[in-house]
Amino acid sequence: MKIICTRQNLVQGVSTSQRGVSAKSPMPILSGILLSAKGNTLTLEATDLEMGIQCTIPCNVQEEGSIVLPAKYFGEIVRRLPDSPIQIESAEGENAIIHYGQSEIAINGFSADEFPVFSNPQGNTSFTMPEEELKEYLRQVLFATSSDENRPVFTGILLEISNGILRLVATDTHRLALREENLSNDLEDISVIIPGKALNELSRVIGDPDKNITISIGDNQVIFIMEDTKLISRLIEGQFPNYRQVIPQGYKTRIKLKTKEFFESVERASLLARVGTQVVRLAIEEDKVIISANTEVGRIHEEVPCYLSGETMQIAFNALYLIDALRSIGGESIHIDMSGPLSPGILRTVDSANYLSLVLPVRTS
Amino acid sequence: MKIICTRQNLVQGVSTSQRGVSAKSPMPILSGILLSAKGNTLTLEATDLEMGIQCTIPCNVQEEGSIVLPAKYFGEIVRRLPDSPIQIESAEGENAIIHYGQSEIAINGFSADEFPVFSNPQGNTSFTMPEEELKEYLRQVLFATSSDENRPVFTGILLEISNGILRLVATDTHRLALREENLSNDLEDISVIIPGKALNELSRVIGDPDKNITISIGDNQVIFIMEDTKLISRLIEGQFPNYRQVIPQGYKTRIKLKTKEFFESVERASLLARVGTQVVRLAIEEDKVIISANTEVGRIHEEVPCYLSGETMQIAFNALYLIDALRSIGGESIHIDMSGPLSPGILRTVDSANYLSLVLPVRTS
Structure with a gap:
């Protein structure tokens, strides 16, 4: 050579x-x-x-x-x-x-x-989208994957196409993130689990707003084809949990609040909460959410204005899970839907129905 | 409160x-x-x-x-x-x-x-200089201090005033850095050892080109007085080695070369050398320096043009010490003076006589 x-x-x-x-x-x-x-x-x-x-x-x-x-x-x-x-x-x-x-x-x-031969499979299902878009979708779901290799299914992202809608879903059983988008072309229904690690690496090499990426899914492999680069990954075998069952329909309490304001409050609360169990409590009142944490280092009491539909309530979350969810959601304002202190909170942006993030509450008594 | x-x-x-x-x-x-x-x-x-x-x-x-x-x-x-x-x-x-x-x-x-009372000693000797200048002097000497707490003297910087000249000297016994500068005001001769750790912290808070810093030296303490900030440190007791004795007078071999070019070559050589002993060899010839290293990973042979005064020779250095010295020296071109493969190399910028850095060679046979 x-x-x-x-x-x-x-x-x-x-x-x-x-x-x-x-x-x-x-x-x-x-x-x-x-x-x-x-x-x-x-x-x-x-x-x-x-x-x-x-x-x-x-x-x-x-x-x-x-x-x-x-x-x-x-x-x-x-x-x-x-x-x-x-x-x-x-x-x-x-x-x-x-x-x-x-x-x-x-x-x-x-x-x-x-050197092991780099197999170059032909995919059965192929579709193309802008690199930038895929990068954003991945950012919104990857955080919710598990790193526990003993349960491989949760270390991956479910990629599902059904009735022309692409869905990317991740869950580590404590939280779940779901992004969906209409695909312009008509594709057969498909459902595969792609390793989070591979998608993490992929998201680091894509993002050019002027370039497209083709995703081609084969029987046990997926291949991402970019201009000068290909990334191939095996698929994860197994049954992804039925995410539809996990997402509650309806709510008893819905609040609308400013994403950034709430995020910064939770972040401050987590500074104190991390010496304990990372639990932050939310008291949802008529016009505000009171965020509090109480540990040996000190205590915090924050108030963030909100619009409430439904019942006032109290609920507690792991601060880090809330922070991850809020960091990924984007948008100026969000809705959080809840149905009681033991049911998950569902976060959605006010502007868009294409993304949701679910966080299980923490039992505090 | x-x-x-x-x-x-x-x-x-x-x-x-x-x-x-x-x-x-x-x-x-x-x-x-x-x-x-x-x-x-x-x-x-x-x-x-x-x-x-x-x-x-x-x-x-x-x-x-x-x-x-x-x-x-x-x-x-x-x-x-x-x-x-x-x-x-x-x-x-x-x-x-x-x-x-x-x-x-x-x-x-x-x-x-x-809380322990913050003593606020009066210094016997005080002088003032631009923050920016002191920061640069510290950058040029701090790297040569030792981190071995068993020999405290080498963890400090010698601050010496003699005949109106300020000298800052550091050595870990493998290398030495010396910065000197004329002081505008007439001060008594003094010689103290200031902990490197305190000067490291100091160098992180100073650097404003429009501000001055006053250094006030007492019997066992030094105090650095900035606009809104004071840093006080104890002095290190003990005898700093006689640095003058270590710096050879004259040379048998002097080379002049481009700082950046030589630095980058040594840096590449150190990538290979680090799997072994970090030894890089210099073969000094009439018009070039050949930099080489040979380890199990591979070997490197680089050539950097130089002007030679005196004898050709071969010498070996620890690559990391050379890199530290070259990173701190500044200036477009440097001289390196040597007097044989077992004597130290002395690095000076061509433009200025206010700074030198000494590196002991490595015996390779």
Whole structure:
């Protein structure tokens, strides 16, 4: 392999593909990035066997070939190279020489033959949307996934298409986030669970307002196709909980309040609440919500104006769950619907019916 | 105590005084900030008994008095308060109520009586300089202090005034940094060792190009007096090594090279060198320095043009020490003077004789 490329392209390719590298894999070769030079592109790819990222950059290929280089060192070196043409040459196939200016770095790697093949499945269902939109949807649901690997279903996001509506749902059993959107094209109904980890990495590489992303879903894999980058992930097997059953219909108490004001109050309350159980209490009155917490450090009493429909009530939440939900909801004003101190609170923006977030209350007696 | 002040002033006062709080003190009260309201100011102070910081902010004092509040919680709360007038009230003297808008936070603290008195010594020697200048001097020497508390002298900075010249010197025995500057006023000769930790905190609160700082040195304490802030530190007892003896006179090899270019090369070499012993080798030739490192990860060979006076030679350094020295030196071009592979390298900027940095070589055979 022998190629010449710009530092900028190389940095971009390495930074993106590096997201696919396994942090602690038992297979040393998986700590590497596979570089393959062909035609007039260099493809960089990495995988942890659950997820893979593949990125192509333009380059001048003087000799086709491939090699695997350790992602950590290769990445750090590339980011510190001077802004001059970079030549990467691999003679024996297990180490590469990076030439720049009068200098060179030889870096030991692995033979490309040992690198697991990056499968490139054809999806049965495909649809396209702006990168920016998907990024925003993911931001609104990812926080509600669980990190408990013993219950894999909750570490993923349910992607459901039903009657032309796309729904993304996440829950860790204490809270739930649901985003839905009409798809412009007609698609077959489908329901799959995509690992939160893969979507987290995806959300870090997308977001260009001028670019689209295609999501293609196969039998056990999903592939996200961007301009120069592909991200493939296995799907999580199992049954996602019936989220419709969890979301109460109707309410006994509905309040409308300013998102930012409420968020800042809860955030202050959580500063005190965190030394205890992170419990903040809400007393919902005619025209205000009283937010309070009481711990050994001190106590807080905040008042936020609200409009009430229905009954006054008292309820307690985990402050961190409320903060996550409020941070993700956006919008100037929100509704919170409740049906008693032991039923979940449902947060929705006043402007839009496309998103809701559910938080279970904390029993305090 | 009862005061009203702006959020902005309170945040500034808390953030500055908080730097004096002991991270892990056996005395719980030392995790707090003493607030004292008198006249039309609120004084905030904290100390770990080695160092203290005192900060005054303007406020409307409705009732004089004082209280100690836990720095961590008080700081986090204050930073998250809304931008409205803040009232702090302490009735019983062991807890305070912070009022803002319709809300309030009660925070448990300590009686001010138990807080160690902040001594306010008169210095024997005083001089004044622009904050910005002192900040730059400190940046240039602080990196060379040791963090080994078993040898306190090396954790400090020598401040020496001799024949009207101010010198700041730091060494951890592997490297040394020396900054000197003419003082405009005539002062008695003096030589004290100031803890690096206190100067580190000081350098974080100074830097305003329009403000001056007065340094006042007493028998066992130094006090830094800024506009609204004072920092007091004990001095370190002991004998600072004779730095003059360590700095070689003359050289056998002098090279002149571009600071940035050399810095970036050494930085790349250190990426590879860090898996081993952090040793980078310099081969000094007629018109270039060859920088190389060789480890199990790979090897690097960089060439940086230089002007040589004297003999060609080979020498090895700890890459991290070279990087620290090069990051602190400033200036477009530097000289490095050497007298053999076992003698220190002396780095100076080409433009100025006021700063030098010394790095001991590494024996490689």
